[in-house]
Amino acid sequence: MELFAVPNLPEVRPGDDVGALLRDRADLRNDDVVCVASTVVSKAEGRSVDLASFPAGPRARELADTLAEHAAGDPDPRFVQAVLEESVEVLMETPFLLTETRFGHVGVNAGIDRSNVPEGDVLLLPERPGDSAARIRESLPADRVVVTDTCGRPFRHGQRGVAIGWDGLQPSRDWRGETDRDGRELGVTVENVVDELAAAANLVAGEGDGGTPAVVVRGFEWGDHAGSDEHFREIGTDYVRQAIRGWSYA
Structure with a gap:
């Protein structure tokens, strides 16, 4: 191989x-x-977003305050709101957010990335990665x-x-x-x-x-x-x- x-x-x-x-x-x-x-899948699917798209609600502000007490830095409540909206369950609230995404993956901050995002503040994971893989496969000779x-x-x-x-x-x-x-x-x-x-x-x-x-x-x-x-x-x-x-x- x-x-x-x-x-x-x-x-x-x-x-x-x-x-x-x-x-x-x-x-x-x-x-x-x-x-x-x-x-790259997320970028192609338009999942680069600005944090302004996630006005923080009471739960996000509460979690951000708790994280600020126990973690380094000062978490942006809008980022926390984005994590909540991309998740179906918050498994850990501190010292970091461990969540289950809508498609079943468990990870920190719902897998939201702040690196290599030239067209937004954050990059969300693909909404349905299995469907994304199927679409990519349609364009390829690979099976x-x-x-x-x-x-x-x-x-x-x-x-x-x-x-x-x-x-x-x-x-x-x-x-x-x-x-x-x-x-x-x-x-x-x-x-x-x-x-x-x-x-x-x-x-x-x-x-x-x-x-x-x-x-x-x-x-x-x-x-x-x-x-x-x-x-x-x-x-x-x-x-x-x-x-x-x-x-x-x-």
Whole structure:
């Protein structure tokens, strides 16, 4: 398997066809996996916005005051309002906002970005990243597309690439029912393939002003394994989320 960045992508503007931009700059094969950073997807979909679009309500001002007591800096209540409007649940209120987005991703500040936003104050995540991946795939000879983002992970330091949308493949490879080297049947192993592809792509894409927003994974083979549509954990089996709901910051 090999990975390479798509070169010479221009600054993406609202209305741009991301798939066409990629197709014109990479010699793609039908079995490639194209990993695209959510930043360029959001820019093409007009998700760069000014904070003036989010006048702060009472709840946002209350949360901003609480954050100011426990976090560095002075949070803008309008930014907090944007986080609330992009979320279906606030899991943690301090020392930072940990929320669930409308499409099921759990992350800090609903994944809203303040970096690399030339046409607004903030950049929101795509509204429906799975649909975004499907639209990009329509413009490509490649059969599989993953929309990626970066975020932290419990019990680990630093950020890594994750998948927030995909099309043309199932998110997870299901090993249950297969056997290990000693012939024992696997009972719980479900491998999150789209997250692994996103993390591998992020190693090639890089970060900051030297980063590239699209990476092609060539030679990845699913193999003779069942697939699973599971990706975002269901609340009933998400024991970490249940614990966080009962936790308070001290």
